[in-house]
Amino acid sequence: MTKEKSVPVWITYILLIAAIVSCLFGAYRGEIKTVYIKATNICMECIGIG
Amino acid sequence: MGNNRLKKHGLIRKGVQAAWGIISNGYLKGFLTASIYKGPLKNFCVPGMNCYSCPGALGACPIGAMQSIFDARRRKFAFYVVGYLAAIGLLVGRFICGWLCLFGLIEELLYKIPVPKLTVPKKLDKIMRYFKYAILLVMVFALPFFYRSKVGSGDPFFCKYICPVGTLEGGIPLVLLRSSMRSAVGALFRWKFAILILCVLASMFIYRPFCKYICPLGAFYALFQKVSLLKLSCDKDACVNCGACAKTCKMNVDPVQKPNSAECIRCGECTKVCPKNALSFQRKTLNHNLSSK
Numbered sequence: 282m283t284k285e286k287s288v289p290v291w292i293t294y295i296l297l298i299a300a301i302v303s304c305l306f307g308a309y310r311g312e313i314k315t316v317y318i319k320a321t322n323i324c325m326e327c328i329g330i331g
Numbered sequence: 332m333g334n335n336r337l338k339k340h341g342l343i344r345k346g347v348q349a350a351w352g353i354i355s356n357g358y359l360k361g362f363l364t365a366s367i368y369k370g371p372l373k374n375f376c377v378p379g380m381n382c383y384s385c386p387g388a389l390g391a392c393p394i395g396a397m398q399s400i401f402d403a404r405r406r407k408f409a410f411y412v413v414g415y416l417a418a419i420g421l422l423v424g425r426f427i428c429g430w431l432c433l434f435g436l437i438e439e440l441l442y443k444i445p446v447p448k449l450t451v452p453k454k455l456d457k458i459m460r461y462f463k464y465a466i467l468l469v470m471v472f473a474l475p476f477f478y479r480s481k482v483g484s485g486d487p488f489f490c491k492y493i494c495p496v497g498t499l500e501g502g503i504p505l506v507l508l509r510s511s512m513r514s515a516v517g518a519l520f521r522w523k524f525a526i527l528i529l530c531v532l533a534s535m536f537i538y539r540p541f542c543k544y545i546c547p548l549g550a551f552y553a554l555f556q557k558v559s560l561l562k563l564s565c566d567k568d569a570c571v572n573c574g575a576c577a578k579t580c581k582m583n584v585d586p587v588q589k590p591n592s593a594e595c596i597r598c599g600e601c602t603k604v605c606p607k608n609a610l611s612f613q614r615k616t617l618n619h620n621l622s623s624k
């Protein structure tokens with residue numbers, strides 16, 4: 282049977298903290314507003330119109 | 332008995348997928364008035380593929396949101412969405428693909444249509460699995476981040492040129508509901524409609540082809556599969572190498588050899604079919620050891 286390499290769990294926790302910090306930083310920069318503006322207007326590109 | 336457990340599990344999973352699909356697209360007024368939801372929930376992304384231009388969509392699409400924040404003029408990175416998706420991936424890996432993706436459910440239901448099923452040759456399948464990473468890198472990250480048209484604007488390249496989810500959930504309903512949209516249908520819509528039809532047809536013959544070969548969100552979550560806190564564990568002492576799990580897996584993963592393969596959507600069917608209960612989902616801890624004995 283093959284041996285699957287084990288990644289230490291502390292790496293996962295560090296990455297998780299980094300991800301949360303990234304999310305909060307993005308929110309601080311106003312990216313949530315950008316998401317909201319995009320999501321509340323019909324995306325013509327997404328639906329194949331323009 | 333294994334078959335009964337598998338059937339029950341399958342029904343539960345379909346139920347969860349359907350319930351999530353209904354909840355996340357529950358803005359019925361949108362379908363009645365040919366509009367889209369503009370409330371506060373749209374500040375947040377749903378964890379699976381779900382076009383935010385669907386009349387019923389209550390949340391934002393993470394892939395669409397990511398591309399909209401990437402701004403080629405100011406080289407702005409999408410920290411909010413990337414951080415959000417990374418956090419989900421680090422917690423549960425591709426669990427979202429298996430349990431909370433409406434388009435994945437649609438593909439699975441199409442696969443149930445009784446037509447002969449195709450087996451993609453292993454070598455070709457292996458190469459094609461990398462397409463989704465290329466699409467993620469080029470069409471979701473690189474092009475929206477670096478490309479500017481002559482007038483200085485960017486484009487959500489994946490959404491605009493490929494995404495069949497947007498066509499199905501947003502394009503078709505809005506074109507049907509609004510005459511102004513119908514008159515604007517052109518070559519781009521026809522192209523995207525053709526891609527959608529291809530996905531629909533392929534889904535009848537191949538299990539989840541969009542998830543396997545195209546979906547950039549699945550590719551993103553797959554990056555975290557091996558480091559996520561949710562793990563699939565195989566008890567090597569209990570395993571009798573009967574191969575039932577690998578036979579059951581429609582994503583062509585061998586759960587004994589690679590329990591945390593990047594291609595596993597963590598549907599859990601292998602855990603239900605194992606006659607020795609050797610496979611189980613566990614939370615990774617400090618003492619968690621994934622190696623064989």
